[in-house]
Amino acid sequence: MKRSLIGRLWPNATAVVLFVVFAFPVYWMFATAFKPTGDIIAEDPVFFPTDATLEHFKEAVNADHFWTLVGNSVTVTVVSVLLSLVIALLASFALARMRFKGRRGFILTFMIAQMAPWEVMVIAIYMIVRDADLLNSLVSLTFFYMVMVLPFTILTLRGYVAAVPKELEESAMVDGCTRTQAFTKVIFPLLAPGLMATSLFGFITAWNEFPMVLILNKNAEAQTLPLWLSSFQTTFGDDWGATMAAASLFAVPILILFVFLQRKAVSGLVSGAVKG
């Protein structure tokens, strides 16, 4: 009796400790952002802010170019992820469903492409973009981000496509659909969770990208939020209230997106990874 009580207690106790460990940094970011400066530099940290202030957020929002950069980040992220989804969907269908010469070679190509250390190729990329006269533009960023997330998108979507039973497609074709129709009417709706999962990771990657925009877009108005956040911190130094407000503004869109899409993302990822 006693044993089973302990047996039931320790997982729950561990879970509580883990919850605190994982959630605390996020909580601390928001808490600091809303705290008056006096509370931030108190000798004993104020864990539950009582008088919240929006002062730090005002400071962050009024920083140079903030809204332009928000627009840039959103545009680059959304366009690059949508483009990569369309391209990846075509490719993943071929890789999951068709038998053809060189199939393994293609899969290996994308696996290796997934490992591409973009950070270390920035010099070459800088020269290519410069020669194409596209420095300080969002176009080059968008295309590079698209290819950055493409291999992961293809390989994961391929798992989702493979997880859809072949019979569904075949019976649709027996019923008179062409292969394209079978795909758009039967397979595509079933892929919705997969598309969400993969786009989620694409969003995070593109939203976060930092070294490339650092090199390619020196012009302040052509930059994106990660640069703003890192330079914000340099400019504002030890003003942790403003810095945490800036970090919160940067993190919130992804946090919201993630909490909404997470469940679908996970179920899909698993069906993709655990096959065979």
Place this chain on the structure above:
Amino acid sequence: MSVQTERADTVPAAGVRKSDASPPGDGAHRTRRRGGASAPYLLLLPALAATAVLLGWPLVKNGMLSFQNLNPRQLILHLTEWNGIDNYQEVLTGSDFWKVVGRSVVFTAANVALIMVLGTLVGLLLARLGRRMRVTLMLGLVLAWAMPVIAATTVYQWLFASRFGVVNWLLDKLGWHSMAEYNWLGTQFSTFSVVTLLIVWQSIPFVAINLYAATTTIPKELYEAASLDGADAWKSFASVTFPFLRPFLWATTFLEIIWVFKAFPQIFAMNEGGPNRLTETLPIYAFVEGVGNQHYGMGAAISFLTILVLLALTAYYLRTVLKQEEDEL
């Protein structure tokens, strides 16, 4: 139905299928369709073209730059000065490069080991918890997972700030008074500790939540059968849970190796590879040498070598995947 028959004859007839362009049986209505043979290539074309232009070209360009003497002067004046293998010679004979390689490998190994072990344990814990507790823990995990890297790095700098940082305050309260104003970014080991904590904290949720989701797909009958055979908790884990999760764990380890090895913003935004360049891993080293110190040709050579190291680290996995693909479809 056709899946059944196909699966059944795939294994023994694999050799035949490989040499035969139009497989018999299920391929019947497939070959009847127009353009069947070129369809996969057309579907792959946009992906391949985009990858070739936007990834392949920079790779080739990078390879070419690595054989050039390229510094700010040459860059601004658009000069091309070939210098053969000088860059490689300089990098490979210097002691810095090998130190960084060793450091990168140890750093990657330590992080991936922590992530996989702790992530698996948290995942198994999720499977044991009641519904309410599980949702609570999941929420914590998802929050950590969803934090954008740059934001997370900034928050960790604040948590570990030497003055007013909550970690130092806590250590001081716990009786570790020498830590009251400790500068975490002052030594190699402590900087790496903070970076490791950050990376492990952000990576565990991916492993744990997906692993938990995978355990929910294990058929209950397997456990019943195991308990009929008199298996205890550990045995049923070893004989049912683990074999079922193996493909997942395998694929995840591979992904984590790549992600950790390439970790850039965490280290760079934390302390730019400092103090004294002691926390530069290969990607940071290539960036600092190439971009920061404006030795562009050298940087290109280092980045090429970085790619080789990454390939070496993942070669074994790539090989198994290739073998596995042979049996699939």
